[in-house]
Amino acid sequence: MCHADAMSANDSICVLGLGLIGGSLLRAAVTAGRAGFGYNRSGGTVAAARAAGYDADSDLSAVLTRAASENSLIVIATPVTALDSILDAVAHYAPGCALTDVISVKTVVNQAISAHGLSGRYVGGHPMAGTAESGWTATDPKLFTDAIWAVTTDDDADPAVWQMISALALDVGSMVVPIATDDHDRAVAAISHLPHLTAAVTAAVGGGEGALALRLAAGSFRDGTRVAGTPVPLQRAMLESNRPALLTVLSDTIDRLTRARDDLRDAGSVQVVTDDGHRARRRYETMATGEPDPIVGVEIGAPGWTGDLRHQAHLGRVWRG
């Protein structure tokens, strides 16, 4: 219902940045039948996208002028470090377009959007999908199938824009999790950014033991350190832009490991840490393998709609339109 509403009139998207996420989104949206075109700074990426049959250009002002004339939904898929220059251009060439992003932190994006006077047409997004690979060559139109797509749902959200962003996520096969900006950043610090740091440290300690130790490495090391292989600039952009939330969960992690070390040293036991981890992992597996319950009974734009969505999302439910 809302899906059809959001698709009415115009389903064109303009993707800024055609790396793994942005490129996959352009491919997925076009595959889903939408009109779509994209921008990338690198001529090589533009050439690769064009060779694959997509409408791409490295002229940002031309792309944004076209987005304004077609009233496209603009999706920012650049690294967070490029955000200010991108928003300068958006504010200049296409200030009236609905606007979202796929960047993995939301507070800093919100602040930048606000500083550029674009808050009224903006609702943030964050597809929880990705690999340790990057760039157009890694793009996959099925990247978002059955993925979770966080959509910021603060009290000042424009219902029409919220529906456009959610409809895009649903169109490419994802499920929407409505979430407040600060809740999002705290959650991804815990379940995405922290795992990058623990993977990095686990890899470094193992690597410090030399070739013999790495030769013995099997499943626990392979899986536990996988994301340490993500290009360092991508990791830094993501983690460093979520500093306050990441510091909180990182301190919690250090405290837990220190207690584990003390228990092992003083009592020879790792019971508490393995029990806590096992219980959390089982809870995650139950959620990840089951079909999520849908959010029900919320009319987008009705009084209290943002709070109602957030309340149900806190129970683990997802928006399916």
Place this chain on the structure above:
Amino acid sequence: MCHADAMSANDSICVLGLGLIGGSLLRAAVTAGRAGFGYNRSGGTVAAARAAGYDADSDLSAVLTRAASENSLIVIATPVTALDSILDAVAHYAPGCALTDVISVKTVVNQAISAHGLSGRYVGGHPMAGTAESGWTATDPKLFTDAIWAVTTDDDADPAVWQMISALALDVGSMVVPIATDDHDRAVAAISHLPHLTAAVTAAVGGGEGALALRLAAGSFRDGTRVAGTPVPLQRAMLESNRPALLTVLSDTIDRLTRARDDLRDAGSVQVVTDDGHRARRRYETMATGEPDPIVGVEIGAPGWTGDLRHQAHLGRVWRG
């Protein structure tokens, strides 16, 4: 060559403990054409093994008496917590059999073997294979294909027993890494036991954020916490029996995370930790994806053979017979 030598006269194995590793080994060895039989304390496991066509019994004294009469190679595949009672029985019923184990720590096993007067016929083993699953139902005769099998190679190792153990590992498709007992325990603390603790803590911190956060969890959390799902008693038996080595790498881990926290708090940077992790992960990937160089020019039993094997293994090479 050594393979044929070790197989001469007798290729029978007696597996004590038919869980994931022991059960898979019995299946793999029989699939490879060896004679094999096994013991498990649980009648249910014995019934399941028999139903699958394997020779299994829950009478330990009968199984060991048979091993002695057939001069079988005995493989201890019980949890480390059962080791003393198993070794009491081995020393009583089958003290002359060649003996190995598949337990993930070697110092405590060595000490127990020595305390039972069985050192002369013992060489330790540790296949680097496993999943978060356990028990006979999880067994897989291909579990050891292309896996690494650590074989203890201390200066007092009996060359004939060493060859028997290595031949078994090669027969089930693994590559042998010759390694000193203390080097093994330090290495697995770093590349196997520590990843269980970082997975547990990462899972617990994520789980502490509630259903909404777990709903957002994607690849980094899924892979980074996988082994936290291993049954807690198995994790405890493994980690707690490697206390000194695990304490060392755990302290290193806490130090690295603390430096990362300080860098992030004071300078807004995670460059050092992500650089270190990325470099180690890439090194691991290079080793894991390439074909390992073989150990060459060592005649098992010739003067200095154990040191020669260990030296080449430190370079990342493997023994292929």
